[in-house]
Amino acid sequence: MTLPFKTIVVPTDFSELANAAIPVAFALARDHKARVVLVHVLEAVVIPNPLYATYYPMPTPEQMRKAEDASAKALKELVPAEHRGKVEVTALAVHGEPASEVGRIAREEMASLIVIASHGRTGLKHLVLGSVAERVLRAASCPVFIVR
Numbered sequence: 001m002t003l004p005f006k007t008i009v010v011p012t013d014f015s016e017l018a019n020a021a022i023p024v025a026f027a028l029a030r031d032h033k034a035r036v037v038l039v040h041v042l043e044a045v046v047i048p049n050p051l052y053a054t055y056y057p058m059p060t061p062e063q064m065r066k067a068e069d070a071s072a073k074a075l076k077e078l079v080p081a082e083h084r085g086k087v088e089v090t091a092l093a094v095h096g097e098p099a100s101e102v103g104r105i106a107r108e109e110m111a112s113l114i115v116i117a118s119h120g121r122t123g124l125k126h127l128v129l130g131s132v133a134e135r136v137l138r139a140a141s142c143p144v145f146i147v148r
Contacts, residue, residue: 005032025115035088099135
């Protein structure tokens, strides 16, 4: 049985480990004639205490837009050379909480697959830091392929 992948969402935080999912996603996209949606989520700035707000200035809408544009450009540079011009690619950079934004984008783009890398943390690190891949898997509306 072959699943008909038409849209593949690939989130990355630009780390080497996260980018390991990109070649896998593009190989699947090539084989299934699917399009790829590369996603980077810029995490929202959290002010720990209103008394410290002057030390943690909130970015202006212009700064946020520039960060999104720079991230979208960087996403396009991650497309493997052998797939440029052969696989349809959309690059999205958004602000928010990574797992929920990946889920939202997957629903909006009507994704048939999410390909995401796991950093492979275990034990206390996993308990403390959690896993974006795990949260995406739990909330996903489509199959999730986790690359380790």
